[in-house]
Amino acid sequence: MQLREKLRLAPAAAPVRSASTQPPPAAAVLRPHLSLPVGRQETEAGDVWVAEERWPLGYRHGHLALGHALEVGEAALARLSPGLEPADLERAAFVDVETTGLAGGTGTLAFMVGVATFEDAGLCLRQFFLADLSGEEAMLAAVAQALDGCRAVVSFNGRSFDVPLLESRFIMSRLRPPFERLAHVDLLLAARRLYGQRLESCRLSALEKAVLGVRRQRDVPGWAVPRLYFDYLRHGAAQPLADVFRHNRLDVLSLVTLLARIGQAAGVGTPDDPHACLALGRWDEAQGHLSQAAGLYRSALDAGIGDEGQTFVLPRLVRIYRRLGRWPEMERLLAETLERSLPPRCRLEALVELAKFKEHRHRDFVAAQAFTREALSLLDVLALRTKPPAGTRKALERRLLRLRRRAAAGSRPRRSRDRSFGKC
DSSP states (O other), X not given: OOHHHHHHHHHHHSOOOOTTOOOOOHHHXXXXXXXXXXXXXXXXXXEEEEEEEEEETTOEETTEEGGGGGGOOHHHHHHHSTTXXXXXXXXXXXXXXXXXXXXXXXXXXEEEEEEEEEETTEEEEEEEEOSSGGGHHHHHHHHHHHHTTOOEEEESSIIIIIHHHHHHHHHHTTOOOTTTTSEEEEHHHHHHHHHXXXXXXXXXXXXXXXXXXXXXXXXXXXXXHHHHHHHHXXXXXXXXXXXXXXXXXXXXXXXXXXXXXXXXXXXXXXXXXXXHHHHHHHHHHHTTOHHHHHHHHHHHHHHXXXXXXXXXXXXXXXXXXXXXXXXXXXXXXXXXXXXXXXXXXXHHHHHHHHHHHIIIIIOOHHHHHHHHHHHHHHHHHHHHHSOOOTTHHHHHHHHHHHHHHHHHHHXXXXXXXXXXXXXX
């Protein structure tokens, strides 16, 4: 964010007060409903402040309606969270937290937990607010109650931050974390796999603009959120926190429509867009679904992925064919690589692989020598431009020497085992 924008927000984040100004009474801090859209909810651990809002399934957040998240099919869920079924989405919880800092650890608190669930043909968002630090146990108990009956958690970077933070706070409050029994769909991981090669950033704000069509107006930046909460605790300034409630609400709504958008992209068998094929292929390869990844990589090549895409796909596809034992396809792909206009390094890798293939699969030592000599010649060209990989020349020279010996041994007639043959 530009310095001018930070300076504009600084007065709201940390208002200047004279030394004689006294903090308001504790009752003002404990009654945020005076200036915030929250109500009191009773739990066994005490009272907690909650803001609740509902939207119909047809409500559009950006390009998509909230109800589209319920239409994610089995193919997409198999990539997002293996074992999760479409019916489970009806009992999913979309979770986003606002904290006192991004460092994590036991000193970081979650002062607001947004939990959205599908209820009564709509989406219900409950924002649990820590109005006083002594009420953390009550807030966590209310969060656990909201997650009761849910089958999955949908988050954005929640696997690395939100859920571990909440789990540590549950344990420190001597409460059982409710996340162990829930499947977890982390949309940041999915977004990186789908859009990481095409977008400069996979932050939620960047995805909102590039993928969801969401434009936030005068939103509170994440770096200012902890300061607003600390100012509330110190001075009772609750009104600025209304912007934090709105910020959290938009985050949760974006989780819902981002799940819908990723579900649409990840649920296609073979996309027409070669870049989408490449993204899904990388996703399937990372999950060990090699046959699916091979088909998508092949489709990306056939659709014209471009030089950079070919440089990425070809060696991966060769490795997959090797692991699957699909030798004819591997040989054809290597030969095809030599016919393409690719960087010399890719051509070098293909020549080396073909030499290995001819030696070990076909035992054609003459052809293997020819590919090895061509690889050595290409290595000389590469050496004029850049430093070749260490040990490549020695490895090729050793292979060539071995192939010559094997070719010579294969051309000589075998000796007879009859020892009297030489005496004739």
